[in-house]
Amino acid sequence: MVNNVEDTVLRPAVDIDRGSRDVANRIAGTILGHNPNKKRSKFRKAKGATLKAFHSTKLGNIYHADSLDVMKAMKAGSVDLVMTSPPFGLTREKEYGNVREDEYLNWFRAFAKEFHRILKDSGSLVIDIGGAWKPGAPVRSLYHFKLLIMLCDEFRFHLAQDFYWWNPSKLPAPAEWVNIRRIRVKDAINPVWWLSKTEWPRASNRRVLQPYSPSMETLLANGYKAKLRPSGHDISNKFSVNNGAAIPPISLPFLIQKAIAHICAIAKRKT
Ligand SMILES: C[S@@+](CC[C@H](N)C(=O)[O-])C[C@H]1O[C@@H](n2cnc3c(N)ncnc32)[C@H](O)[C@@H]1O
16 A cells, blocks of 8 residues: 555666656656556456555555556655656557547546645646647647646646657657648657646755756856846846756756656566
């Protein structure tokens, strides 16, 4: 039985930076392989059965189970971070199954209720959510924006920040609009919504610093003349202080690559 985040944290298996280790350490349950279209998931536990951990360390457990079952076994207000990449509302169904964009909000409500219940007041909900196309037309669905609004209006989450995972290696799709008629370009972004239960989730950007860019290194070495920019922005002397590392932007290749490497290393050891 999972009671609190200390029961469910992961021990970092590879050398990752402090920021992504912190993220990985606060994952409250990593859930694999489930088809949301099936009436009863193959991972759904039998009534009364206890959840069996797929992987355990003294720091916590990973469950291979229906996440609703896992969350229902958790105490209210016990979790620092829920991080999920749910099946997206795609028109073309994936092997693991997904509901379509027009049914998406109804499907998501049961998860949203549990996310809100298990999170601490200082906790965060992070959702990687790819966009989708409207069936049969070269226009985008608004389903993930509607999801965000539902989570904030109906479930009282706050949008702490919106991140964007830039993934230029996505395949060109839908073929009809992108490759055949050539009237749209390739998608290359997943929005990642960082939601919080209150306006003040526990957070520190000092945990996710990244190396300075070469141009910033040059600027720090050669100095910078404080002045008013053409935009009217006043760049003070403080800009040239060397703080040892840069605060990352909301585009995510850096952190995601490290988190994925960590998760793959665990999965590899188990197979
Ligand atoms: C969108 S995929 C994740 C894809 C991955 N983020 C990526 O970009 O390749 C969603 C995953 O959630 C799993 N899933 C769906 N419903 C679930 C549930 N109720 N509990 C646990 N896992 C679930 C699916 O089996 C699938 O593996």
